[in-house]
Amino acid sequence: MKEFLHRIFSCCMALLLLASTTSWKVEKHYCMGRLINVAFFVDADACGMDMPVLGQQEATLEQKTCCDNEVILLEGQDEVTAVNNDLDLDQQQFLIAYTLSFLEVLKPIESKEFLFNSYHPPKIVKDIQLLDEVYLL
Template sequence: MKEKLHRCLSCLMAIVLLLSTTSFKVEKHYCMGHLVDVAFFVDAQDCGMDMPLGDDMPASVEKSSCCASEVIAMEGQNDVKPSFNDFQLDQKVFLVAYTYSYIGLFEPLTKRNQTYAQYHPPKIVENIQLLDQVFLI
């Protein structure tokens, strides 16, 4: 029961972290008051009725467009992990020296060759227990 609760909370926290750092964008394109296109994460396609002003039209004449676009954007966090460039020079030097000095502490020990693995003891010439008269009862 405790393991299942732990897994559920871990998954929930991972989803919350993912959603808080991701940016979302929803764009809606309206033409003459009617919704024509909805796009997620990309630009919505226009209906083709929005005509740009040409060079032959005077700049003083402004014509209202029949099209409108609505953009809903949610910016995510970009500063979750500090960059190495944010440190000052003395902090960088200390970090490199600290890492270099302790790099050998956590290396695994090398396996020693066992030279006695192939060693066979000498054969017993006399029974020592019988000579010392030590018997297990």
């Protein structure tokens, strides 16, 4: 069970790292106010009607066409570096000692082995307390 949970946790962490470092892009192409095409990670295909509204040969930047493109971009992390925490010798020794002592506490209690399993006590022939006249009060 412990190994299974460890594998699930490892897979979830790998997917989280992949999702956080990947850039996500959704592009939508609208023609005359209607959604024509949606594309993930790539450019959306145009409908082929990218002409100026007035029908002039040369479209300037101020003129609008009948088509619109909407881009939703979520940039991921570009720089992922491992954090290197250097511990000096005293800190390493303390960490090792603490870990070993903590693991000793968590060990299951083992049953003790009895060496005299087949030993039978001698039979009592006479009551020694009555012979010595010693009574417990």
